[in-house]
Amino acid sequence: MIAAIIDYGMGNVASVQKALTLLGIENVISxxxxxxxxxxxxxxxxxxxxxxxxxxxxxxxxxxxIVDEALIKKKPFIGICLGMQLIATTGTEPHEAPGLNLIRGxxxxxxxxxxxxxxxxxxxxxxxxxxxxxxxxxxxxYFIHSYHFQxxxxxxxxxxxxxxxxxxxxxQKENIFATQFHPEKSQKYGIELLDKFFKKNx
Numbered sequence: 001m002i003a004a005i006i007d008y009g010m011g012n013v014a015s016v017q018k019a020l021t022l023l024g025i026e027n028v029i030s031x032x033x034x035x036x037x038x039x040x041x042x043x044x045x046x047x048x049x050x051x052x053x054x055x056x057x058x059x060x061x062x063x064x065x066i067v068d069e070a071l072i073k074k075k076p077f078i079g080i081c082l083g084m085q086l087i088a089t090t091g092t093e094p095h096e097a098p099g100l101n102l103i104r105g106x107x108x109x110x111x112x113x114x115x116x117x118x119x120x121x122x123x124x125x126x127x128x129x130x131x132x133x134x135x136x137x138x139x140x141x142y143f144i145h146s147y148h149f150q151x152x153x154x155x156x157x158x159x160x161x162x163x164x165x166x167x168x169x170x171x172q173k174e175n176i177f178a179t180q181f182h183p184e185k186s187q188k189y190g191i192e193l194l195d196k197f198f199k200k201n202x
Contacts, residue, residue, distance in 0.1 A: 003027040003198075004039035006066075008056040010046035010082055012182070019184040023195050033065045041201065042066065042075055045184075046082030050091030050107055050147070053082050054099060063100060071102050074175045076201035078194075084171060084178035085149055093147050102176055105151040113164030118146040123181075125169055127159035132172045135196065139189045141169075141181035149180065175201070 003020055007013050007029045020027040020043075027043075028035060036042060044066065046053055057063040070077035079087050088099040091107035099107070110117050122140040127133040136159070148167040151157055158172035161180070171178040177197060183190035 001026055002039050003041040003043055004036045005029045005043045005045065006036060006062060006083075007031045008046070008053065008060060008062055010048045010053050010056060012045045012047055012081070012184070015182075015184045016043060016045045016080065019191060019194055022191065023198065025198055031060050031062065033061055036062070036065050037069060040076070041198070042069055042077045043080070044077070044083035044086065045080040046086070047144075048082055050082070050085055050093040050099070051095055051097040053086050054091070054097050057086070057100075066100055067102070070176060076197070077102075077176050077178075078197055079171075079176075079178035080184070081145065081180060081182055084180050085145075085147060087171070087176065087178055088149055089152075091147070103149075103151060103156050103171055103173060103178075104153065105149055107147050107149050110146055110148050110163075110167070111165060115164045118144055119161075119163045119167075120144045123161050123163060125159040125161060125181075126166070127170070131158045131170075132177065132196070132200070133159040133170050133193070136189055136193055141179075141183065141186040141190060143169075143181045145180055
């Protein structure tokens, strides 16, 4: 029942581990493909640039592990912040690079509005009634990002956030879940969301 938190040098693994430990979820921080393959859940957190994130995953052959386990074997997976963006087909930060392609789409820079970027701080989710994220509709979560995931198939969008315009805030497709916001930094509702993910996939 262990959850593998993938450590690929892109930050915030400790705060994710703290949240999982609070929930009583057995977990390990690892970049060992064998450990990740033997886990029940895969958590891909991260902050930083898309291209660097993919480069780091490829160096450890973790890109292949994630595709095998999440896409082919259908292991429960959750991506957080950069971890959500890396599941796209391609990204553009700071240059175009191929992603994991778990969910088809492209990560691009947020459009210019009268609001500053990065999108930083608390903002509420907008989630339809049939979404995994429906219980958290209109609840505030913590965001920090300058790029956003432009998803090809709208059916994969679990929630949006409005910041001058609507952006994808969360993704759900079969066993694959992802959030642009940081549930591990979103206090009560973030912990409740993670708890729901593990209970759904128990």
